[in-house]
Structure formats: structure tokens, C-alpha cells
Amino acid sequence: MDVQVRLACAEDREAVLNFCQHTWENESDHIHLVWDEWLAEPQGRLFVAVVNDVPVGIARVFMVSDSEGWWEGLRVARAYRGQGIARILDSQIEQFLRESNIRISRCQVNSRDKVMLGMMTRRNRKIVAHYIPHKTTPISTVKSPSGSTFTQVNDRDFTCAWELVKSPDFYGENNCFYVSPGAKWQELKIELFKNLIERGLVWGIKQSDRLVALAIQSSLETDKEVFCLGYIRGTKESLPILLLELRHLAFQKKYSSIGGFFPTCELLLNYLEKGEFWKSYTGVFSLFQWDNFSG
Ligand SMILES: CC(C)(COP(=O)(O)OP(=O)(O)OC[C@H]1O[C@@H](n2cnc3c(N)ncnc32)[C@H](O)[C@@H]1OP(=O)(O)O)[C@@H](O)C(=O)NCCC(=O)NCCS
Helix, strand or coil: CCCEEEEHHHHHHHHHHHHHCCCCCCCCCCCCCCCCCCCCCCCCEEEEECCCCCEEEEEEEECCCCCCCEEEEECHHHHHHCCHHHHHHHHHHHHHHHCCCCCCCEEEECCCHHHHHHHHHHCCCCCEEEEEEECCCCCCCCCCCCCCCCCCCHHHHHHHHHHHHHHCCCCCCCEEEEEECCCEEEECCCHHHHHHHHHHCCEEEEEECEEEEEEEHHHHHHHCEEEEEEEEEECCHHHHHHHHHHHHHHHCCCCCCEEEECCCCHHHHHHHHCCCCEECCCCEEEEEECCCCCC
């Protein structure tokens, strides 16, 4: 079978969306919701595998920064599965990233997805963190304990906010990723953090004028009604307060729900449960990371 890989174009839409109707047995796919955006965004490359000029597979990579690529949307038409099409797309994307001098690759895989987990393991790609999506409803009122103030973090708070991000003291985990819009993980570097503060996307809790917890807003490509959290960190005492305040903020901003992917840290998961966030998807998502130039 002769398989060609090229960049996707508008004319591929119908064929791709047709086979994506059958991606999973009991679940619908979301490619139709993101197709136009995925084709248009200059930081992304949508690849299509074609056999006899007919699209039979897709995969996308999005450059979240000048050194990090995020892999997503790998799909192969049912009739063509098990014949090496994903393998070809995979190696073409790696080659593209190397040529573009993008060193770090990441993707997330559901713990139930044995085919992808096997594929990642055989390529020696490592799991660097686990995440569980959670969701809840906004609340109309909130009463935080006296001495705690909910605030939009601004330029003046930058130094202490960055200390909070970097400090190893908060729930004892290496939480160095921001889940950026469209559920794409990227390292929370200082320049990115500054930019997120400037854009008014960072919210926090202050106690005695000291920042003790913060969360960063993100968004989903598929559901603009969700107030999405891409990062959260704080002291034991302040995290539950922050979660409640964020639910209230989501209400004020007229979102229908609030949620995000949260790292599987016991303390945080405990607070999420107490804060009435529920697991919005079964299984745990493994975050894989690898170096495109090694191996
Ligand atoms: C996962 C998927 C993309 C694989 O595509 P494919 O073209 O059938 O895969 P390939 O034939 O290229 O095989 C890729 C690897 O997976 C292995 N594999 C493929 N199907 C498998 C199966 N049913 N069971 C176990 N391993 C399997 C192959 O042996 C191969 O391993 P290797 O390259 O390490 O030697 C395809 O099944 C699919 O579209 N599934 C639904 C969407 C999905 O799950 N996407 C990924 C998560 S977002």
C-alpha cells in the first residue's frame, strides 16, 4: 500500500470528518469542532495520510513555544488500521519537528488506550506526570475566611507569584506545566507566566498581603462555556478557598461550568473532591515527553 503524508487542506474536510464519525465505538469525536481552527492556526501543522489520493489518517502538531511541540488528533480510518499508517504519521511529524528545530515533544494518552500506550513505550517515550479532568458548577455566593482576599494577580505581584510557582513547598509536587488553551501542555516558563499575568489570566489568594495560592485560566477549543483552569498551586489552607472563589468567579463571568486537568496529587485531588469537583472523564491521562533529537 502506497501511503503519502502531506499537509492537510480545506478539500480534505469531508473525507476526514466522515471517517472521524467512527473513531470510537461509544463516544463521539470532536475533530469536526476543531477542523477549521486547526487548519487556520499558523503555529499548528495538520498532516494527512492519503492512499490513492484519499485521506485515511490525520495527526496534528502545535508549536506551543519555539522549543516545544504538542501532538494531538491522531486518527486512522477504521478500514486502514493496523497497517502502519499511524507509524508513518508519527515518523513524519518527528522529522518535521527536527527540521523545525523543536526539541521537546509532548502528548497525553488515556490510561485505557492500550494501543497508544504500547506505541509510546516501544519508542521509549517517558511519562512525566498524570492528570485527571475534573469539573463542577459555578456558585452564586462565596464567603471566604476573614484575612483571605481573592485577587487578580497583576504586574506588581509578579515576583512573589513566580516564587510561589517555583517553591517546592506547595503540595510537594513538581507541577511545572501549564495546560494552555485547547488542552496543550507546555512548560510554565517565566516569560509565559509574565504574559499570562499581563493578560489578566492569573488569579490568587492573598493572606496578610502575601500571595499564598494561584490559578491560571485557560480555555477549551470545543466548549467555550467552561471556565477552564490550566494551573493551580498554593498552601494547604488556601487551596480550598481558591477553588471556591474560582467557582464564584466563573458564576460572575457567566460560564456554565468550571473545570480542567489536574495533576494526580493526593492533596489536590482531596480538595477537589471536598470542593465538589467531580471526575469528568474516566481514567487517568498520562503526559508523555521526549526529545526529538535523541534516539
Ligand atoms: C490508535 C490509531 C491511531 C492507530 O493507528 P494505526 O494506523 O492502526 O496504527 P499502526 O498500524 O501504524 O500501528 C502503530 C503501532 O501500534 C500498534 N498497534 C496498532 N493497532 C494495534 C492493536 N489493535 N493492538 C495493539 N497494538 C496495535 C502497532 O503494532 C504499531 O506498533 P509499532 O509502530 O510500535 O511497531 C488508530 O487505531 C485510531 O485511529 N484509533 C482511534 C483514535 C485514537 O485512539 N487516537 C489516539 C489517541 S488520541
